Amino acid sequence: xxxxxxxxxxERVRLAQTPTPLEKMERLSGKFGVDIYFKRDDYTGAELSGxxxxxxxxxxxxxxxxxxxxxxxxxxxxxxxxxxxAFAAKRLxxxxxxxxxxxxxxxxxxxxxNILLDCLVGATIVWITPExxxxxxxxxxxxxxxxxxxxxxxxxxPEGGSNALGAWGYVSTVEELVDDMAQLDEPDSVPTTVxxxxxxxxxxxxLVLGNKLFAAGFRVVGVxxxxxxxxxxxxxxxxxxxxxxxxxxxxxxxxxxxxxxxGYVGKGYALSxxxxxxxxxDLARLEGVVLDPVYTGKAYYAMISELEKNxxxxxxxxxxxxxxxxxGLFSIADQMAEVL
Ligand SMILES: Cc1ncc(COP(=O)(O)O)c(C=O)c1O
Numbered sequence: 001x002x003x004x005x006x007x008x009x010x011e012r013v014r015l016a017q018t019p020t021p022l023e024k025m026e027r028l029s030g031k032f033g034v035d036i037y038f039k040r041d042d043y044t045g046a047e048l049s050g051x052x053x054x055x056x057x058x059x060x061x062x063x064x065x066x067x068x069x070x071x072x073x074x075x076x077x078x079x080x081x082x083x084x085x086a087f088a089a090k091r092l093x094x095x096x097x098x099x100x101x102x103x104x105x106x107x108x109x110x111x112x113x114n115i116l117l118d119c120l121v122g123a124t125i126v127w128i129t130p131e132x133x134x135x136x137x138x139x140x141x142x143x144x145x146x147x148x149x150x151x152x153x154x155x156x157x158p159e160g161g162s163n164a165l166g167a168w169g170y171v172s173t174v175e176e177l178v179d180d181m182a183q184l185d186e187p188d189s190v191p192t193t194v195x196x197x198x199x200x201x202x203x204x205x206x207l208v209l210g211n212k213l214f215a216a217g218f219r220v221v222g223v224x225x226x227x228x229x230x231x232x233x234x235x236x237x238x239x240x241x242x243x244x245x246x247x248x249x250x251x252x253x254x255x256x257x258x259x260x261x262x263g264y265v266g267k268g269y270a271l272s273x274x275x276x277x278x279x280x281x282d283l284a285r286l287e288g289v290v291l292d293p294v295y296t297g298k299a300y301y302a303m304i305s306e307l308e309k310n311x312x313x314x315x316x317x318x319x320x321x322x323x324x325x326x327x328g329l330f331s332i333a334d335q336m337a338e339v340l
Contacts, residue, residue, distance in 0.1 A: 002215045005252060010168060012057040013064065015088050016044040022180040025287050032307045035317045038289065039177065042324040047117065050324020051203050052084040054169030055161035060088055062165060068155035072143050074099035074136050076270055078328045081160045083114040086123035096123045097143055101133045113331030160200025164243035170206020171213060177319065178216050191219065193314040196321035197299035198222035198232055198260065203323065205239035212252035221259050223299040226269035229262040264302035270294045272332065276301045277339045292325030293332055
């Protein structure tokens, strides 16, 4: 059994309601004959709900320390990260500029779901095309130049808050999970698989690193909701390497520790198949828990599909990390209505 490794957390500003509860899904567990728990990171806050706020605690502390007054970040039109950033920034007295991706910036999507909240909190939204989004570093730089010219002090946050600093948010979640596990009836004897959605990679990077740093012994499985396994092994591997170079005296994790369950992107990023929406509906009716269509719904669908093939594939104890995203559901109300 490996030993925990000593390290120091960077400073953080408290924004998230943590620790979040670990809840057993009794009926779901009964259905598959394995213990399935949900780590309720959808309870990290209301406006701030989801996984992003854990990363933002570290990132925004850094922004404050540098004297920033405006944060700039980017994402898909219904980005949970952008919504959480805009609200967290406001809580700290900062302004936000969001670069949001849409096929035709002349005709942006309706102000529904996360976009409604972005508008409500007064974020400046800049709509850009998917092609422009590929060059987002350039757009970040332009926005920053304009802000500096206007006398502001901007701070750039990458897509999804997925960088080495943000990964600390999910290192600290592993610490929480180790405590959660210690409260269970058979704390140590049961191997645990932690399953979560992968969108920009920072959450999984933090989980993999935290698993090593706390010698938690979890199996960490990420379900990619876009791109593929090779892409994410590289992206997550880069975040982990950067983290280890910046913050640790020794390397604790390699690309071999990154397990991606590929094959569940379905129709593509933010596009849902009927069976995924059925799974969201069925879970709401079985356990009274709401998933989002873009991330948690896909990761959950992947998990139950694998369990249906082989109930033992993740061992006898699973922790499904519910990373939030609820507001995204309201932007597909028409599609959802078809399965109700
Ligand atoms: C609700 C939700 N779950 C999961 C993820 C994936 O997290 P990450 O971007 O850290 O891979 C995201 C963001 O992309 C998200 O908004």
